[in-house]
Amino acid sequence: MADKTLENIQIDGANLWKEEHFTDLKVGNIRKLTPIKLDGTEDESRTAVYSATTNIMTPGGALPISGEIEATTLSEAVKNFPAAINAAIKQLQEEMIRMQQEQASQIITPDQLRGKGNIII
Secondary structure, three states, rough: OOOOOOOOOOOOOOOOHHHHHOOOOOEEEEEEEEEEEEOEEOOOOOOOOOEEEEEEEEEEEOOOOEEEEOOOHHHHHHHHHHHHHHHHHHHHHHHHHHHHHHOOOOOOOOHOOOOOOOOOO
């Protein structure tokens, strides 16, 4: 019996995008999403979107980093790639600091110190 929730799944024909990838095979990738109409022609009423992706090495291994590039052409996307990655890294750092602050401000109960009934070997 088919899952009833999938019977009505539909692609939004008014919000279609063509995806292209560009890479230098060294540092990272640029992804371009071009808005298209249902007939496959470019939708000039919407603007293309560029995003940057790279990996940075950490003691725990490679960490994928991605962010939106402010650009209207591929040339601008290549030029603005470093700024997009640096902004994504800054956002990640701020999020990590926020999470550390939240964790540090938690009240630890005696049950948590005892492991909440978990078996400790």
